[in-house]
Amino acid sequence: MYNFGKYNAKAMADKKVAEQYYTRPPKLSGWESFKIFLWNGETSQFMGRTAGSWARILLFYLLFYAALAGFFAGLLTIFWQTLDNDKPKWQLEASLIGANPGLGFRPMPPEAKLGSTLIWYKASSPSNMEYWFKSVDTFLEDYKKTSHLENQIHCDHNTQKQEGKVCIFSADSLGNCSPEKTKGKYGYPERRPCVFLKLNKIYNWRPEVYNTTENLPAKMPTYIKQSIGGEQLKPKDKNLVWISCEGENPADVENLGGINYFPQRGFPDYYFPFNNVQGYLPPLVAVQFDHPKSGVLINIECKAWAKNIHHDRAERRGSVHFELMID
Structure with missing residues (x-):
């Protein structure tokens, strides 16, 4: 127990x-x-x-994190050593944008209408047209300057290309679409609106121009072929990236009316290539539509013509599309 x-x-x-x-x-x-x-x-x-x-x-x-930041900074330093501030590493066919320039147009519709390519205004309403006037004025601001940089020179087809120099393009050369002759209205009140075209800049791209009647594209407009083969222009004055603007469909062609081009029907080849030199301004072609039909939406396609410009309507290569409507 x-x-x-x-x-x-x-x-x-x-x-x-x-x-x-x-x-x-x-x-x-x-x-x-x-x-x-x-x-x-x-x-x-x-x-x-x-x-x-x-x-x-x-x-x-x-x-x-100090080691991580140092490693990242080292990689960035090595990467920046491979780049040039004045020219792209990959050019022309080796680059993402390629060697086939497209066309741009101005004035563009308001930013609120993102993706729109419609130029639509009321010719009877000055307030309605004010946006288009101001948009063109802003775009032409650099072209209206009368004082020029030392490396900007006046060029023609007889001018020899000079290293580090760029050719002047003046808004005064735009004829009936120039700010002075239109008093800053650019033909919009008179139902003769001006649309300004430019080639998209591609570094070191040079146009291979059509300046003889040999091997002209079958789809090239007849009036351009006549200009190339005619005697109205001197041989050197035919060294242009030619521009054509037409209605996309038969109804658009009928409603579009007459078209005038200023200062000529293309971009002179002496403005190329673009090499990112200070003061460079891309050349312009002002396209004036002479009394297109009112109250009708008109589809317009403009094309640039050169031997090394290829057209693709789906991807807008070598061309630009926009619509015009005047009430």
């Missing part, structure tokens, strides 16, 4: 110790738990870590 009692007493003592070891901590409120999380006075822990633990982890991340 004595042995049994001694064993029983020992078991009860062990049970008491176990109960003391697994006793649940006192239940704390959310605010009290948060205060202990911020600072535990018994363990000297701030937000679950001691000062030494915080120091070690902060030192680790400081070294890790």
Whole structure:
């Protein structure tokens, strides 16, 4: 009996110790738990870590991100060494934009009509036309300057290309579409609106012009073929990237009316290539539509013609599309 009692007493003592070891901590409120999380006075822990633990982890991340930033900066430095600030590394066919320039037109519709190519205005409403006047004025601002940089020179087909020099293109050469002759209205009130075309710039691209009647494209408009084969122009004056604008469909052709081009029906070849020289201005062709039919939406396609310009209507290569509507 004595042995049994001694064993029983020992078991009860062990049970008491176990109960003391697994006793649940006192239940704390959310605010009290948060205060202990911020600072535990018994363990000297701030937000679950001691000062030494915080120091070690902060030192680790400081070294890790410093090494990461240094590695990234080193790669960028190596990358920038491969680039030239004045010219692209990949040019013409080797570049993403290729060697087939497209055409751009101005004035463009308001930014609110993103993706639109419609020039639509009321000839009887000066306030309605004001946007188009201001848009053209902004576009021609650099072309209207009378003072020129030292490297800007006047060129013609007899001018020899000079390194570091660029040819001047003046807004005064735009004839009946020039700011001075139109008094800044560009023919819009008279229902003879001017649209300005330019070739998209491609570094080091040179046009291979059509200046003889040999191997002219079958789809080239007859009036351009006649200009190339005629005697009205001197041989050198035929060194143009020719421009044609026409209605896209038979109804558009009928509604479009007459078309005039200023200063000539194309871009002279002496403005090319574009080499990112300061002061360069791409040449313009002003296309004036002579009394197109009112109240009708007219689809217009303009094309640039050169031996190394290929046309693709779906991708708008070598051409530009826009619509014209006058109320």
